Amino acid sequence: MIRVLIADDEVLVRTGLRMILEPAEGIEVVAEAADGRDALDAVARHRVDVVLMDVRMPGVDGLSAAGELARRADAPKVVMLTTFDLDEYVHSALRAGAVGFLLKDTPPRDLVAAIRTVAAGSAMLAPTVTKRLISRFAGMGPSRAQAALARLAALTDRESAVVQAVARGLSNAEIGRELVMSEATVKAHVSRSLTKLGVTNRVQVALLVRDSQD
Numbered sequence: 001m002i003r004v005l006i007a008d009d010e011v012l013v014r015t016g017l018r019m020i021l022e023p024a025e026g027i028e029v030v031a032e033a034a035d036g037r038d039a040l041d042a043v044a045r046h047r048v049d050v051v052l053m054d055v056r057m058p059g060v061d062g063l064s065a066a067g068e069l070a071r072r073a074d075a076p077k078v079v080m081l082t083t084f085d086l087d088e089y090v091h092s093a094l095r096a097g098a099v100g101f102l103l104k105d106t107p108p109r110d111l112v113a114a115i116r117t118v119a120a121g122s123a124m125l126a127p128t129v130t131k132r133l134i135s136r137f138a139g140m141g142p143s144r145a146q147a148a149l150a151r152l153a154a155l156t157d158r159e160s161a162v163v164q165a166v167a168r169g170l171s172n173a174e175i176g177r178e179l180v181m182s183e184a185t186v187k188a189h190v191s192r193s194l195t196k197l198g199v200t201n202r203v204q205v206a207l208l209v210r211d212s213q214d
Helices: 011-021 036-045 062-070 087-096 108-119 127-138 142-152 157-167 172-179 183-197 202-212
Strands: 002-007 027-033 050-054 077-082 100-103
Touching: 002 011, 002 036, 002 108, 011 027, 011 108, 027 036, 027 108, 036 050, 036 062, 050 062, 050 108, 062 077, 062 087, 077 108, 087 100, 087 202, 100 108, 142 202, 157 172, 157 183, 157 202, 172 183, 183 202
Parallel strands: 002 027, 002 050, 050 077, 077 100
Antiparallel strands: none
């Protein structure tokens, strides 16, 4: 069962999201929060797998809450959900540790699929967001690429192979089959690589690898 927390300052939005998610097989909405502070407290009280987090909320906003959650042990996956398709929100959310960024007009079926995708360990970005990220990073200068390469150089050959596979969107099981290692070994390599690279999730790994290729 995927346990979900909905964080949004608008009651109607929270109600609508609950109505979409609750009928979905294997998904349970365990709590709601009206702002970032409520969301942090709710995660402390409940076992939460995925947080649907609005970006703009009073008090502690969604970006700040996502950043704090990313620093916690056994942190839930955070998907930012917003009306505003703005670059600064996307980049800030991903750097804060979010593994997804969806617009509030995302179709119900796609929203349910996104919850399942991030719960399984993959990232999920709205199609328009993905296109703009690719375009933005394709235009970055050599200094960013050099910095990314320097960080990746700290990895062993095996860790590097795992990281490259993570950047391609492969799951731990898929990486294990491709590199002929157990899923537990892949998980260990991923964990060590995240620490060495100074990142908190697989999305940030993918962005770093993308930087290094420019």
